[in-house]
Amino acid sequence: MASLVDANRQWFKSCDGLPERETPRRTSFCGHAIVSDDILLVPDARLDDRFHDNRLVTGEPMIRFYAGRPLAVGNGARLGTLCLIDTRPRDFATEDCALLHDLARMAEQELVAVQLAGLSNRRGFSSMGQHALATCARLERPVSLLYFDMDGFKPVNDRFGHAEGDRALTAFAGQLRDAFRQCGVVARIGGDEFAVLASGVSPADEDAALAQLHDGIGRWNAANALGYALGYSVGRVMFDAQRHAGIDTLMAEADAAMYADKVRRRGSRH
Numbered sequence: 001m002a003s004l005v006d007a008n009r010q011w012f013k014s015c016d017g018l019p020e021r022e023t024p025r026r027t028s029f030c031g032h033a034i035v036s037d038d039i040l041l042v043p044d045a046r047l048d049d050r051f052h053d054n055r056l057v058t059g060e061p062m063i064r065f066y067a068g069r070p071l072a073v074g075n076g077a078r079l080g081t082l083c084l085i086d087t088r089p090r091d092f093a094t095e096d097c098a099l100l101h102d103l104a105r106m107a108e109q110e111l112v113a114v115q116l117a118g119l120s121n122r123r124g125f126s127s128m129g130q131h132a133l134a135t136c137a138r139l140e141r142p143v144s145l146l147y148f149d150m151d152g153f154k155p156v157n158d159r160f161g162h163a164e165g166d167r168a169l170t171a172f173a174g175q176l177r178d179a180f181r182q183c184g185v186v187a188r189i190g191g192d193e194f195a196v197l198a199s200g201v202s203p204a205d206e207d208a209a210l211a212q213l214h215d216g217i218g219r220w221n222a223a224n225a226l227g228y229a230l231g232y233s234v235g236r237v238m239f240d241a242q243r244h245a246g247i248d249t250l251m252a253e254a255d256a257a258m259y260a261d262k263v264r265r266r267g268s269r270h
Helices: 094-117 122-139 153-160 162-179 203-223 247-268
Strands: 002-005 009-014 022-024 040-042 065-072 078-086 143-151 184-190 193-199 231-238
Touching: 065 094, 078 094, 094 162, 122 143, 122 184, 122 193, 122 247, 143 162, 143 184, 143 203, 143 247, 153 162, 162 184, 162 193, 162 203, 193 203, 203 231, 231 247
Parallel strands: none
Antiparallel strands: 002 009, 002 078, 009 022, 040 065, 065 078, 143 193, 143 231, 184 193
C-alpha cells in the first residue's frame, strides 16, 4: 500500500487488504518509516519494542509484519511510504528489499508527474492566455510572456538517469512558481520548457521575480550534492495587440527571444 504522512496523520491512498484508510501518525508504522533512510523492516511486531503494544498489533488488524520504504519527491521532501503489511510474521530477503526499492522508485516518479501536472500544460496555458490577452487589452493592462528553457538538462538525464532528471524538473518548476507567485501564471509547455504569463505587473516587478528565480536556483545549485547545476535561458516579450495576433504569435516571439538568449550565453562562455 501507499501512504501519505503529515505531522499528525497518515492516509492510505492505495491500499489492499486493510480496512482502515486513516490512522494517527503517533501509532503508525509509516510514521517511523518516513524518518528512515532505508527500508524499515519489522519481521514480527510482537517482538519489536517500538510496536509490541501498538493498538494495530494488539487489536485489529493484528499487524505482525511490516516493510516500508519512504517516498521522496524532487526536492528531497518525504511525503509518505510504500509498504507491505501482513498478519503473520515474515522474513524479507535481499531480493525482496530490492524489489520494494524498485516499486518505490516507480511510485516516486508518479508523485513527480503529479507535481509537474500541477502546472498548466500547453493547451490549458494557450486557452487561458488567449482569454487573458483579450481581457488585458480591453482594460489596457500590460501583459508579458516569459519563455524559459532549461540549459544542460539532457546531460543530467544521460548521466544520472530519468529519476534525477525528474528531480531537476521539479526543482526548477518549484523555483519558478515561487518567484512568479505574485506576477503571473506558470505553465510547463513541454519537456524542459516553461512559460509565465505576467499580467498587470510592471517590468520592475518582473525583474524582481527574475532576480528571485536567479537567487533561488543559485541556492539550489549550491546545495545539490550531485554537483550539477540547473541553468536556464529566458525570452521576454511584451504583448502588443498591433503586432501579436494572439497567444500563439506571442509565444513564438518569446520562444525566439529565448533562443537568442541561449545563443548569447553560449557565446559568452567561449
